[in-house]
Amino acid sequence: MLKYDIVIIGGGPAGLAAAIEAKKNGIDSILVIERDRELGGILQQCIHNGFGLHIFKEELTGPEYAEKFIEELENIGIEYKLDTMVLDVTDDKIVNAINTKDGVLTIKSKAVIFAMGCRERTRGAINIAGSRPSGVYNAGMAQRLINMEGVMVGKKVMILGSGDIGLIMARRLTLEGAEVIGVLSRDNFAAGLMRNVVQCLEDYNIPLMLRQTISKINGKDRVESVVVVNLDENKKPISGSETVYECDTLLLSVGLIPENELSRNAGIKIDRATKGPIVNESMETNVNGIFACGNVVHVHDLVDYVTEESRRAGKSAAGFVKGELNNNESFIETKPSKGINYIVPHKIRVENLEKSLELFMRVRGVYKNSKLVVKLNDKIIKELKKRHMTPSEMEKIVINKSLLSEQKDAVLTVEVVKEA
Amino acid sequence: MEKKEMVCIVCPVGCRLEVFEDDKSKSGYIVKNAACPRGEIYAVKELKNPTRVVTSTVKIKNGLLNRLPVKTDGTISKDKIFECMEIINSIEVDAPIKVGHIIVENVLGEGVNIIATRSMALAEKE
Ligand SMILES: Cc1cc2nc3c(=O)[nH]c(=O)nc-3n(C[C@H](O)[C@H](O)[C@H](O)COP(=O)(O)OP(=O)(O)OC[C@H]3O[C@@H](n4cnc5c(N)ncnc54)[C@H](O)[C@@H]3O)c2cc1C
Numbered sequence: 001m002l003k004y005d006i007v008i009i010g011g012g013p014a015g016l017a018a019a020i021e022a023k024k025n026g027i028d029s030i031l032v033i034e035r036d037r038e039l040g041g042i043l044q045q046c047i048h049n050g051f052g053l054h055i056f057k058e059e060l061t062g063p064e065y066a067e068k069f070i071e072e073l074e075n076i077g078i079e080y081k082l083d084t085m086v087l088d089v090t091d092d093k094i095v096n097a098i099n100t101k102d103g104v105l106t107i108k109s110k111a112v113i114f115a116m117g118c119r120e121r122t123r124g125a126i127n128i129a130g131s132r133p134s135g136v137y138n139a140g141m142a143q144r145l146i147n148m149e150g151v152m153v154g155k156k157v158m159i160l161g162s163g164d165i166g167l168i169m170a171r172r173l174t175l176e177g178a179e180v181i182g183v184l185s186r187d188n189f190a191a192g193l194m195r196n197v198v199q200c201l202e203d204y205n206i207p208l209m210l211r212q213t214i215s216k217i218n219g220k221d222r223v224e225s226v227v228v229v230n231l232d233e234n235k236k237p238i239s240g241s242e243t244v245y246e247c248d249t250l251l252l253s254v255g256l257i258p259e260n261e262l263s264r265n266a267g268i269k270i271d272r273a274t275k276g277p278i279v280n281e282s283m284e285t286n287v288n289g290i291f292a293c294g295n296v297v298h299v300h301d302l303v304d305y306v307t308e309e310s311r312r313a314g315k316s317a318a319g320f321v322k323g324e325l326n327n328n329e330s331f332i333e334t335k336p337s338k339g340i341n342y343i344v345p346h347k348i349r350v351e352n353l354e355k356s357l358e359l360f361m362r363v364r365g366v367y368k369n370s371k372l373v374v375k376l377n378d379k380i381i382k383e384l385k386k387r388h389m390t391p392s393e394m395e396k397i398v399i400n401k402s403l404l405s406e407q408k409d410a411v412l413t414v415e416v417v418k419e420a
Numbered sequence: 421m422e423k424k425e426m427v428c429i430v431c432p433v434g435c436r437l438e439v440f441e442d443d444k445s446k447s448g449y450i451v452k453n454a455a456c457p458r459g460e461i462y463a464v465k466e467l468k469n470p471t472r473v474v475t476s477t478v479k480i481k482n483g484l485l486n487r488l489p490v491k492t493d494g495t496i497s498k499d500k501i502f503e504c505m506e507i508i509n510s511i512e513v514d515a516p517i518k519v520g521h522i523i524v525e526n527v528l529g530e531g532v533n534i535i536a537t538r539s540m541a542l543a544e545k546e
Pocket residue numbers: 009010011012013014015033034035036040041042043046048049050051052084085086087115116117118140143164165259262293294295296299300301302303304306
């Protein structure tokens with residue numbers, strides 16, 4: 001059996017940042033396990049720019065951002081295994097993995113960091129009638145095929161879902177010579193960032209088709225057409241509003257969910273709102289010594305926040321191995337209140353905080369001229385004015401440690417309040 | 421006089437700007453509804469000389485992957501994007517390549533280069 005102090009599962013930006021930070025905090029026996037042929041995670045296929053504005057103060061593409069961390073990881077000599085898939089992690093931190101070179105690997109670790117990222121929702125998760133011809137792709141899959149394999153997915157394309165990946169792929173396909181008929185959104189606004197609506201759709205005159213969805217896919221071997229239907233205010237299809245669009249390809253960009261099969265098997269509690277592990281201020285799950293960070297915890301739209309959060313996980317895991325992490329039973333619980341969908345972290349042990357606490361959250365709807373109000377046991381400890389908030393952009397609140405005191409059953413809430 | 425509507429994308433507030441041509445103002449335009457000065461700068465630039473960074477891929481031989489990601493290392497005129505893509509699509513490079521390597525110098529005569537956005541090692545021989 002192999003033995004390490006810290007095993008990190010996933011070599012995307014989360015796993016890389018966690019590994020580097022653990023090493024910087026005095027741990028030498030570290031192994032990163034990645035199932036893909038190289039490190040970098042999803043960033044390697046995100047060739048557009050817009051990464052790293054917070055951390056590097058410049059706009060990088062996904063691969064450039066990844067390479068900075070991969071280089072550092074290699075320079076400081078952290079071990080990693082590629083083409084290796086983790087099959088199972090037990091609650092006493094035995095990691096079972098497999099690859100073609102070593103066969104089955106059993107690794108005993110003092111601490112484990114989950115950094116498996118997220119996966120795309122599939123068509124199975126959304127119901128569309130019709131046959132299952134070829135030419136239907138998840139948007140992220142299409143992105144990988146075009147940007148890494150050099151395989152073009154189609155000539156005439158409809159895109160279902162107006163999240164950032166759908167918008168970015170609309171531009172990418174257009175640049176590569178395909179005709180994009182439109183991007184469909186169930187709502188009366190796009191799910192992705194305004195910046196992407198302007199620079200990916202409007203720049204190329206690609207229609208954003210609001211309040212519409214696909215009711216049927218036609219085609220025997222290959223997609224031949226799709227039936228688009230209008231939705232009413234309650235998002236119910238309006239009968240008689242069907243329009244048929246000829247196309248050979250349909251891209252689905254209908255959302256991401258944290259990849260948590262391993263977590264569930266290890267007995268880790270999952271938050272129903274984030275679909276990721278419940279974590280504390282140190283990014284530790286309910287299983288002592290198992291940490292989680294990045295998209296496996298909650299889906300991020302800014303990789304900079306992934307890096308920040310993962311550094312904290314790496315540092316805390318190092319602290320855990322060295323026996324320096326306080327495991328006090330009393331903690332503050334965070335609870336999303338009016339207008340807030342979720343808050344990460346879920347539990348706060350104040351003595352493990354350095355100077356301040358960082359709370360990440362998403363709001364439920366679009367709010368203009370409002371404020372975020374933070375209360376500890378019903379007493380306001382912080383207010384933050386916000387001109388504009390939307391569910392597609394994660395909010396971050398920094399709270400000074402001195403404002404937090406741990407009492408038994410303490411509860412910290414955040415709510416949205418409209419300004420008069 | 422013609423009114424042009426546009427959304428400012430400089431920050432997430434997304435002000436809905438109204439822009440009017442105006443010979444008397446210094447920029448040649450009057451920008452309404454901008455909640456801060458950056459909105460006006462953005463609107464005038466977008467109308468006078470819109471530019472973009474282009475990101476794409478080029479073919480690569482003997483590399484770990486079939487495609488090498490590239491970008492323009494500055495912005496180019498928006499109306500030259502497809503011209504830029506034609507050049508990008510005509511190129512094939514050989515592995516290995518280092519990130520930042522110049523693939524095409526001074527691509528459209530605008531002083532901007534096309535550079536590699538990652539390093540690519542030689543593919544391992546089976
Ligand atoms: C299409 C797309 C576009 C984006 N655009 C932007 C943008 O413009 N700007 C920005 O700042 N952010 C953007 N993001 C967000 C940002 O890239 C992600 O939040 C970030 O990459 C998440 O990092 P991660 O390490 O948590 O996950 P990932 O990058 O997904 O890495 C997870 C890694 O774990 C590996 N793994 C999973 N399971 C196992 C297993 N069982 N065994 C071994 N390895 C495993 C995977 O192979 C993968 O390499 C985008 C995200 C996506 C998906």
